[in-house]
Amino acid sequence: MIKRIFFFTLIIITIFSCKKEENENTNAKLDFSNDTIMFDTIFTSIGSVTKTLTVYNNNNFDILTNINLQEGSPNANFRINIDGTPGSEQSNIKIPANDSIFIFLEVTINPNSTTTPYILTDSLIFTTGARKQDVDLVAWGQNAYFHTPNEFGQIINGEDTILFPYHKIDCSVDWTDDKPHVIYGYAIIDPGNTLNINAGCDIHLHKNSGIIVGNPFSEIPGGSIKINGILGNEVTFQGDRLDAWYQDIPGQWDRIWLTPGSIDNEINYAIIRNGNIGIHADTVSNNNPTVIINNTIIENMSSIGILGQGASINANNTLINNCGQYTLACNIGGNYNFTHCTFANHWNYSGRSTPSILLNNYYEDANGNIQLRNLENANFNNCIIDGSLSTEISFQEEESATFNYHFNHCIIKLDPQINTNNSYYTNSIINQPPQFIEYSNNNYHLEEESPAIDSGDPNNSVTLDLEGKNRDNYPDIGVFEFQN
Numbered sequence: 001m002i003k004r005i006f007f008f009t010l011i012i013i014t015i016f017s018c019k020k021e022e023n024e025n026t027n028a029k030l031d032f033s034n035d036t037i038m039f040d041t042i043f044t045s046i047g048s049v050t051k052t053l054t055v056y057n058n059n060n061f062d063i064l065t066n067i068n069l070q071e072g073s074p075n076a077n078f079r080i081n082i083d084g085t086p087g088s089e090q091s092n093i094k095i096p097a098n099d100s101i102f103i104f105l106e107v108t109i110n111p112n113s114t115t116t117p118y119i120l121t122d123s124l125i126f127t128t129g130a131r132k133q134d135v136d137l138v139a140w141g142q143n144a145y146f147h148t149p150n151e152f153g154q155i156i157n158g159e160d161t162i163l164f165p166y167h168k169i170d171c172s173v174d175w176t177d178d179k180p181h182v183i184y185g186y187a188i189i190d191p192g193n194t195l196n197i198n199a200g201c202d203i204h205l206h207k208n209s210g211i212i213v214g215n216p217f218s219e220i221p222g223g224s225i226k227i228n229g230i231l232g233n234e235v236t237f238q239g240d241r242l243d244a245w246y247q248d249i250p251g252q253w254d255r256i257w258l259t260p261g262s263i264d265n266e267i268n269y270a271i272i273r274n275g276n277i278g279i280h281a282d283t284v285s286n287n288n289p290t291v292i293i294n295n296t297i298i299e300n301m302s303s304i305g306i307l308g309q310g311a312s313i314n315a316n317n318t319l320i321n322n323c324g325q326y327t328l329a330c331n332i333g334g335n336y337n338f339t340h341c342t343f344a345n346h347w348n349y350s351g352r353s354t355p356s357i358l359l360n361n362y363y364e365d366a367n368g369n370i371q372l373r374n375l376e377n378a379n380f381n382n383c384i385i386d387g388s389l390s391t392e393i394s395f396q397e398e399e400s401a402t403f404n405y406h407f408n409h410c411i412i413k414l415d416p417q418i419n420t421n422n423s424y425y426t427n428s429i430i431n432q433p434p435q436f437i438e439y440s441n442n443n444y445h446l447e448e449e450s451p452a453i454d455s456g457d458p459n460n461s462v463t464l465d466l467e468g469k470n471r472d473n474y475p476d477i478g479v480f481e482f483q484n
Contacts, residue, residue, distance in 0.1 A: 028063050028128050030095070031056040032135055037124075039107050039139035042242060043182055043204065049243045053103040053124070053135060057095035065128040066091045067103070078122045078137050079106045109141035144180040144204070147187045153217035164217070171195045177233075180204055182240050186254075188212045191222035191261075199233040204240035205253035205275070214259035221261020229269030231295070231468045237272045248274070250324060250349060251302035255280045258290055258311075265291040272298045278320070283310035283334075293318050295466055298327075299442065305343075310334045310373055315341055317466045319444060319479045322347050327387075329358040333373030333401070338380050340462045342478040345387035346439050356392035356413075357385055361401045374402035381460035384411045384434045384452060384478040391415040409457040411477050429455065434478065445480045452477035 033054035057063045068089035069078055081104040082090055095101055109120065122137040149165035156162075166186045171193035175181055177200035184206045189195050191214060197203070205211075214223035229235040239252030246252065255277035258265055263284055270293075272278045278298035281290040290308070293315040298305040305320035305327040306313065312335045319342045320327040327343040330336050345356040361375040385392050392413040397403040410428045414420070420430055435450040437443045446452050456475035465471060466479040476482050 027131055028059050030126055030133055031058055036136040037105055043142055043144050051105045054100050056100045061097050063095045063128055064092045065126050067093055068125050070123040070125055077107050077120055107139045144182045146182050148184045169195055174198055175201050177201045183209045186210050186212050188215050189223040190215050191218055191220040194224040196226045197235055198228055199230045201235045203237045206240050208254055210254035211256045214262040216259055223262050225265050227267045227270050234269045234271050238274050248300055250274055250300045251276055263288040267293045267296055270296045274300045276302050277304045277307050280307045281311035281313055284312050289314055304329050308334050316462050317479050325354045326358050327356045330378050331360045332363045333361050333375045335376045336378045338383055340382045340479055342384045342444055344444055355389055355394045356387045358394045359405055360396040361403045362398040372398055372401035378405040380410050381408045382456040382477050386413050386434050411452055446482045453482045
């Protein structure tokens with residue numbers, strides 16, 4: 001009898017406990033890490049970064065809740081994953097008492113929507129008993145010109161043939177700034193063609209993507225690119241992820257490669273950021289310059305800012321900063337002239353052991369033999385060479401080949417044991433800080449006490465600085481003229 005009374009009492013308590021929990025669950029309130037999830041501007045058809053929403057049950061009892069996207073269809077722009085389970089509508093999600101769950105969200109924009117930036121919204125609905133709560137989802141989208149593979153090249157590897165997909169650029173049409181240009185893989189400019197990129201163009205490159213000037217699968221050399229930015233309306237090259245987290249992340253794309261035989265390339269007022277190598281310029285076969293670079297910024301390259309390999313490069317008013325290896329590598333000889341350039345390497349993403357500048361006149365072939373390549377000239381006029389290492393220039397000279405270089409009215413961070421009392425150095429300032437305003441925030445303007453002020457060579461000066469300011473009769477060293 002006593003046992004029956006005990007079990008009856010236990011059943012009654014259990015029933016009322018369940019009813020109590022059910023009643024509490026009916027009006028239970030959830031808490032959220034954010035009331036709105038914002039996605040930065042993304043390109044149509046390119047997925048966003050993954051955002052995380054934390055859902056908290058701050059009650060002293062378990063909760064069952066239904067979670068769904070308001071749009072709800074399988075083709076919805078937003079996608080959710082709840083603690084590892086994907087699906088736009090999920091029921092009876094249990095959140096233990098005083099615990100939480102994670103919801104991961106992504107968004108992709110319909111490529112046929114519009115040509116201008118637009119806003120896309122949705123809501124994440126939580127239904128807990130009779131209570132409904134929501135978290136807003138907001139994304140900005142934008143359409144673009146997409147340059148995706150439309151040709152195949154063949155790479156012979158022993159007995160194997162590897163197909164290499166690439167996009168063959170139609171150079172009969174200039175690239176304009178009415179929409180961004182997005183490159184998937186490698187876009188190639190064929191021999192005999194010139195691609196003109198107009199002022200204001202925004203060019204975004206997907207991971208492991210790049211522009212190749214000249215077709216490496218053709219026996220015919222050649223091809224050119226003309227980047228025609230202007231002050232205040234520069235041409236930009238960067239990755240295709242526009243989320244704020246990617247703003248200064250190096251290595252998001254590969255490079256602009258000027259292949260052997262590509263000549264008369266021009267780069268004016270460009271901003272080249274966040275790739276592996278900014279400009280890779282290969283050997284020329286005549287006296288034409290490989291590339292002329294004016295008023296350009298190259299920054300945050302995981303490897304090298306400008307890589308010249310037996311190339312002919314002329315650069316003026318060009319700022320190269322924050323590279324994982326070299327800001328400039330004049331490799332296996334060539335002919336180089338830099339005027340009013342700033343090479344500043346305060347790379348802080350990882351350790352850096354290579355100096356800012358490399359000068360070299362040879363290479364070692366596959367059989368271990370040294371092959372000589374004359375460094376005809378490496379002239380630096382009114383340039384700043386600075387960085388976080390104790391010396392920022394590496395001289396790799398093979399004495400059997402030509403090794404000509406000259407630093408004229410420059411500020412140089414150099415090994416103090418190197419003799420500078422010779423014809424290689426003219427009126428240059430050795431191992432004095434250039435005194436940038438704030439290099440940690442990429443501000444390479446000069447402080448009022450900078451030794452660069454009025455120390456340039458007026459006979460090797462460029463009339464305007466990188467920002468279009470007039471240089472006076474006593475020009476300042478580097479890309480920026482100091483202004484009181």
